[in-house]
Amino acid sequence: MIGKIVKGRSFKGCISYVLSDKEAKILATKGVLETDTKSIINSFYMQSMLNPKLSKCVGHIPLAFSPDDKERMTEHFMERLAKEYMKAMGIENTQYLIVRHNNTSHPHCHIVFNRVDNDGNTISDKNDRYRNEKVCKQLKDKYNLTYGRGKENVNVEKLKGAEQTRYEIYHAIKAILPKAQNWKLFEEALKQQGISIEYKHKGQTDEVQGISFKKGEHSFKGSDVDRKFSYGKLNILLDESNPIQKQQQEQQQATTSIETGNSVSENILSGVGNALSTVSGLFDIQPSYQDENEAEYLRQQALKKKKKPENRRGIRR
Incomplete structure (x- = not known):
């Protein structure tokens, strides 16, 4: 209904x-x-x-x-x-x-x-x-x-005026959020789609209480676009000092390291396989690996290297 x-x-x-x-x-x-x-x-x-x-x-x-x-x-x-x-x-x-x-x-x-x-x-x-x-x-x-079934199934092209703009803003934010690592990148990505951000401050202070998104002549509070887009909930995702944001960045970096480790291990195994294939043609032997889980070993090493804290003199940890 x-x-x-x-x-x-x-x-x-x-x-x-x-x-x-x-x-x-x-x-x-x-x-x-x-x-x-x-x-x-x-x-x-x-x-x-x-x-x-x-x-x-x-x-x-x-x-x-x-x-x-x-x-x-x-x-x-x-x-x-x-x-x-x-x-x-x-x-x-x-x-x-x-x-x-x-x-x-x-x-x-x-x-x-x-x-x-x-x-x-x-x-x-x-x-x-x-x-x-x-x-x-x-x-x-x-x-x-x-x-x-939610906003995803709404035919935006059939909407008009403010309602159409509201859904356009919704889809833009939803697409940008997974890629934006902080508020600056988030604002820049929205700006490229003609959407600006207005912040509501507490009294005369710099403390932000709310957020609005504007496109063309229409402006909407974040929570009116979607409940997930209130300032508080967006800040959890975009604040660089927030533990959740840090965790997401670390996970993304770890994933990159894993992919790099996989690539290295695949190249090593490929080289070993090619060499053994050439040798087997002469001596008619089957390839043998000392470490059958070399890819997994390299993957774990990459993760350990990522997590290992740096030793910096004068900095207490």
């Missing part, structure tokens, strides 16, 4: 789209005249005039469900989920329209509501994206709905 929050100015455009599908099915309405599409639009428009200063009075939330839950998504169950979602999001005491679509492989419905409630007050959108994720998770857990 995924909800996408959209706010707009035109009830005509939104409702015309929602009801344009030939197989569209109205599941529920409240406070609107259902005679025809025009009557529904006029109903929303008349109430919005109670608060003419609110420019984006149209609330539109598509709710999409996993194809794995398709058999469970009866009209009654989908309506129930949509109403519980609205209540948890604080969308109450206002007009709404819930319409089911069947034009995709995944079952979904559209909630259209008036952000001007029945008393002329504005339905708050404070932290609505965060609340949307929280409510969707609660409903998925409550009804044992299927969780999506």
Whole structure:
């Protein structure tokens, strides 16, 4: 179950789209005249005039469900989920329209509501994206709905505006992180892809509290791109003084040493094999190795050499 929050100015455009599908099915309405599409639009428009200063009075939330839950998504169950979602999001005491679509492989419905409630007050959108994720998770857990396969399967090309940019930043960070050994390299790699970093400091100090990523005209907090990309979690990976970062660098260096040891041992064995092959042609003998595990021996020596501490005078260890 995924909800996408959209706010707009035109009830005509939104409702015309929602009801344009030939197989569209109205599941529920409240406070609107259902005679025809025009009557529904006029109903929303008349109430919005109670608060003419609110420019984006149209609330539109598509709710999409996993194809794995398709058999469970009866009209009654989908309506129930949509109403519980609205209540948890604080969308109450206002007009709404819930319409089911069947034009995709995944079952979904559209909630259209008036952000001007029945008393002329504005339905708050404070932290609505965060609340949307929280409510969707609660409903998925409550009804044992299927969780999506994550951001990796999202078709970025089909997204638009800020949402598309957010996923572009996500994929860029995910690709760069394994290669970046420190903050400087991380910043430079992102810069090459048109992404800049902004740090949030604690008061007037140099202590960093948060991070944001900006591409074009859109900027996102690290945790809004992905929970793994908060400043604290990124710093664990990129801070050179951090034990985990040091361990990763040592492992990478050890791997390089091992590969070098393997290469050396392979060359030695290859040379020995060639020499013995020539000799065996004269004396008709089979090659014999004094140390059958020479490659493993060289590998261990390379590791010991790497781990052996340097002896420096005047430095206590």
